[in-house]
Structures are given as structure tokens and as C-alpha cells.
Amino acid sequence: MAEKKKKTITGQVLNSIKINKLKCINGLNEIIFKPHALTAILGPNGSGKSTILHAIASIYMPEKGFPGEDHRLMHFFPRSPHAEWNGSDFIVNLTYRKDGVMIENELKNYGKADVRGSRWIQIYARRPLREVYYLGIDKCVPIIESEKKNNIQYETSSVSNDLITNILHYASYILNKPYTSFNQHQQPNGKILIGVESEGLAYSSLSMSAGEQKIFLILETILKADKNALILIDELDLLLHDEALKKLIDVISTHAEDKNKQIIFTTHREMVTTLSDKINIRALLQIGHCCK
Known part of the structure; x- marks a missing residue:
């Protein structure tokens, strides 16, 4: 190595x-x-x-x-x-x-x-x-405000590593909401959106509140x-x-x-x-x- x-x-x-x-x-x-x-x-x-x-x-x-x-x-x-x-x-x-x-x-x-x-x-x-x-x-x-299409396609893949585990842990604490998984959604043009799952509901950053999206951005930037x-x-x-x-x-x-x-x-x-x-x-x- x-x-x-x-x-x-x-x-x-x-x-x-x-x-x-x-x-x-x-x-x-x-x-x-x-x-x-x-x-x-x-x-x-x-x-x-x-x-x-x-x-x-x-x-x-x-x-x-x-x-x-x-x-x-x-x-x-x-x-x-x-x-x-x-x-x-x-x-x-x-x-x-x-x-x-x-x-x-x-x-x-x-x-x-x-x-x-x-x-x-x-x-x-x-x-x-x-x-x-x-x-x-x-x-x-909010990403949804910059998205011009009215029909959005993407492929979803689950992401799991120590960084993601920490992001989910801290986001759950900060927003008082149990996040259980983290996903990446790749659009046909190559653009990547994040996604999460909470209490059985999976959704992308397109459906996140502005504050929720900001918390994930800040945590990812600082922790990585x-x-x-x-x-x-x-x-x-x-x-x-x-x-x-x-x-x-x-x-x-x-x-x-x-x-x-x-x-x-x-x-x-x-x-x-x-x-x-x-x-x-x-x-x-x-x-x-x-x-x-």
C-alpha cells in the first residue's frame, strides 16, 4: 500500500x-x-x-x-x-x-x-x-427553487460510512428528528442530490425544508x-x-x-x-x- x-x-x-x-x-x-x-x-x-x-x-x-x-x-x-x-x-x-x-x-x-x-x-x-x-x-x-424542470428523474443509491453516520446522528440531534439513512440521487445530467429517510419516509433534498437542507450542508462541509x-x-x-x-x-x-x-x-x-x-x-x- x-x-x-x-x-x-x-x-x-x-x-x-x-x-x-x-x-x-x-x-x-x-x-x-x-x-x-x-x-x-x-x-x-x-x-x-x-x-x-x-x-x-x-x-x-x-x-x-x-x-x-x-x-x-x-x-x-x-x-x-x-x-x-x-x-x-x-x-x-x-x-x-x-x-x-x-x-x-x-x-x-x-x-x-x-x-x-x-x-x-x-x-x-x-x-x-x-x-x-x-x-x-x-x-x-432551497434546491427546489433553482430547479427548472417539472418532471425530475434520478437514480437512488444508499450511502453508508463513518462520515454519513455522524451526519445523520448530529442532524437528528439538531433537528429533533430521527434520520435513519442517507442516499444519493443522480440525475441524468450527472447532478447529485442528497436524500434521507426519517420515520419510514424517504425523500430528496428537493423536498427538504430550507433549514433542514442547510443543516446537512453545514454538517457535511465541517465534518469532511x-x-x-x-x-x-x-x-x-x-x-x-x-x-x-x-x-x-x-x-x-x-x-x-x-x-x-x-x-x-x-x-x-x-x-x-x-x-x-x-x-x-x-x-x-x-x-x-x-x-x-
Whole structure:
């Protein structure tokens, strides 16, 4: 049996980010992502919560041959007649292990010079390595709303492994509903839909509630990610009632601490401020200012 390939960089931690200028944000105080594995960013509409996640998503790139998403600043901040993004500037503080040596509190600057037509820095190919996943609000749109056909065909196959067992277990706890099996439904065009069975009723994601679909997406993304991964979720609370949100936070907090993963999410739900024993609460009091 061939030896499993090992990552060259491990132990990655995003310690903090300080945004001097980016989109609507000017002079954001340093946001520190400690001591907990989970960080909640709260703030009113237009305060820059999503902008912060977009910046963080673009810090890293996946190591070749390993999973992860490759997000770039140019994708989140495209040029337009009204926005060149010149003068954008933010600094991150990183820790990681390379060749057995721990590198702590390394500072990296990202942004775009004031000169019109400037390129974003860091150079994309030189960004630090890390497995990153970003779940934007668009990922929460019910699949049935994006399906244009009125007659949907698919072939069903049952899936069973440790990951699926854990997803079903946690989903049952969070949604207070006994899930007993997990299926994949492959459409003729190759598109895969998930499906579950509960109390003898089998159904696909086309028939799931929006909140139910979101829980399965979040659990699958977080549980399948490798150690030291970074998961970013825009509006974690969207489509979830308080009880489900509390249970979800309980599950992902325990998992992230155990597997050395970082999870950073935005929210409007002030209820999360009561969970400061397991979440770093970071509130944007107004545009460009953060309270630690």
C-alpha cells in the first residue's frame, strides 16, 4: 500500500485580521480569533460582516493534491466602473508548522495599490496553504427553487460510512428528528442530490425544508474537512430557529475544538452572545469598528 501523502504545512491558525480599507470598511480594529475555535461576527446590515469573510476566504490557497476551495479577492471584489478597489489594505496574523518548525505570528499584507489598474497582493500563487471552505448565502437557497424542470428523474443509491453516520446522528440531534439513512440521487445530467429517510419516509433534498437542507450542508462541509481546516459561513442563523441554532453551535464547537478547525461565521442573532463560553463574540458596532 502506497504511503499516504502528507501536507507540507500543518497547524494553521488565523490569529487575527486588521482591515485598514476594504469596500465599506475603513479603520477596522483588529479582530482576534481566540481563544475559541468558533468566532461569531455580529453587526447591522451594511456594516461589513460579509466583506470580512470574503477577505478571509482569499487569504489562503489549497495545497496541490489536497481538497479545499481556492477563493480570490478578484472574485469577491470584481472591478467595475464604480469600483476599482484601489487602496484596499488589510493585514493578517498567521501561525503554522512547516518542516516540523512552528512559525508564529507571521504578518502578511493583502490589498491593492492606489494606482489605477493595480493588481491584488499577495500574488495568488504565493499565498499560504490551507484547506478552506466558504458557505455563502447562495448555498442556502432551497434546491427546489433553482430547479427548472417539472418532471425530475434520478437514480437512488444508499450511502453508508463513518462520515454519513455522524451526519445523520448530529442532524437528528439538531433537528429533533430521527434520520435513519442517507442516499444519493443522480440525475441524468450527472447532478447529485442528497436524500434521507426519517420515520419510514424517504425523500430528496428537493423536498427538504430550507433549514433542514442547510443543516446537512453545514454538517457535511465541517465534518469532511481535514484537521486545521478553516470554514467560513455567512449568516449561520439564516433559516434556523433558536433551538436548532444552539444545538448546531454546540455540535460544531465541540468538533472544531477536537479537530483543531477554525469556524468563523456572521450572524444577526443576538442570542449567540449568551454562548461566549464556546464562541468568540466580535461585534461591529458601526461601519469600520469592531468590539472584541
